[in-house]
Amino acid sequence: MKKTNLPKTLRQPLVIAILTWLTFLSVILTTDPIIAKNSFNNSPIQTNLINHLPKTASEAASDAENILPKPHPLPETLQQWQDSSGDYFSEIESISSVGYLIWSQFPVTVYIQTPTPEQLETFEGKSLQTWVTFVSQAVAEWSVYFPLKIIDDPETADIAIWRRRPGLRLSETGEILPARSAEAHYQLYHISQEKSDNSPEELTGILAHKFTILLSPTQTGSYIQSAAKHELGHALGIWGHSPLETDVMYLAQVRNSPPISPRDINTLQRIYQQPTYLGWPIK
Numbered sequence: 001m002k003k004t005n006l007p008k009t010l011r012q013p014l015v016i017a018i019l020t021w022l023t024f025l026s027v028i029l030t031t032d033p034i035i036a037k038n039s040f041n042n043s044p045i046q047t048n049l050i051n052h053l054p055k056t057a058s059e060a061a062s063d064a065e066n067i068l069p070k071p072h073p074l075p076e077t078l079q080q081w082q083d084s085s086g087d088y089f090s091e092i093e094s095i096s097s098v099g100y101l102i103w104s105q106f107p108v109t110v111y112i113q114t115p116t117p118e119q120l121e122t123f124e125g126k127s128l129q130t131w132v133t134f135v136s137q138a139v140a141e142w143s144v145y146f147p148l149k150i151i152d153d154p155e156t157a158d159i160a161i162w163r164r165r166p167g168l169r170l171s172e173t174g175e176i177l178p179a180r181s182a183e184a185h186y187q188l189y190h191i192s193q194e195k196s197d198n199s200p201e202e203l204t205g206i207l208a209h210k211f212t213i214l215l216s217p218t219q220t221g222s223y224i225q226s227a228a229k230h231e232l233g234h235a236l237g238i239w240g241h242s243p244l245e246t247d248v249m250y251l252a253q254v255r256n257s258p259p260i261s262p263r264d265i266n267t268l269q270r271i272y273q274q275p276t277y278l279g280w281p282i283k
């Protein structure tokens with residue numbers, strides 16, 4: 001996420017995909033071909049992304065009002081973390097009718113786009129491999145503080161990282177802004193579980209999210225790792241920016257980003273102490 005001047009009402013539809021109930025069909029319609037491939041049919045609880053019948057924000061909010069947001073237990077790494085050098089928690093957004101963007105099942109799984117054997121044979125092959133290495137290093141840096149696991153399946157991963165140029169954006173006055181070099185956005189869905197009587201009315205669901213990170217292929221060298229590290233910070237729940245250059249979540253992109261700072265982790269720790277609707281039943 002980069003800060004933009006778009007009003008919230010415009011910005012949210014850009015980053016939030018859709019919140020809606022699952023029935024039986026795994027119909028996935030979206031303008032994003034990558035997200036369109038994602039379905040969750042193989043998971044133990046039947047899940048789907050449903051994008052063609054979006055709930056309005058007010059419908060989603062009225063669902064959310066039926067229960068109260070609650071905090072989850074912190075992952076062990078954050079539970080044990082102690083530091084007193086401050087944080088930038090006041091800069092972090094809680095999303096309306098979602099709460100803080102907190103993961104509650106650990107480790108959080110990460111997919112990194114992998115070149116095919118054919119792609120590796122092309123003139124681009126080596127840079128594709130280097131890209132994977134840089135992004136993997138960014139994941140490894142966060143893994144010190146937060147339980148992450150790299151997996152091969154983009155469909156089941158909590159966070160999917162793609163080597164792809166983010167789309168164009170519109171300014172408040174409708175002008176086309178240059179595409180960002182990196183972007184993180186999330187999508188909300190329900191993990192639904194049918195009760196034994198198979199009655200649709202008895203469906204219960206858990207509000208869940210999934211993150212997509214796009215890193216432009218035009219980024220090279222240490223910029224890739226730096227951008228991946230910053231966007232991963234957003235995907236872990238730091239939905240905001242630090243005013244200090246010495247933090248990974250500093251607003252502007254820098255070539256050699258600093259190591260993950262104690263302030264970054266203090267902020268993450270405070271976020272994980274907050275209430276959320278994510279990971280809890282919502283009906």
Ligand SMILES: [Zn+2]
Nearest residue numbers: 001002003230
């Ligand atoms: Zn950002």
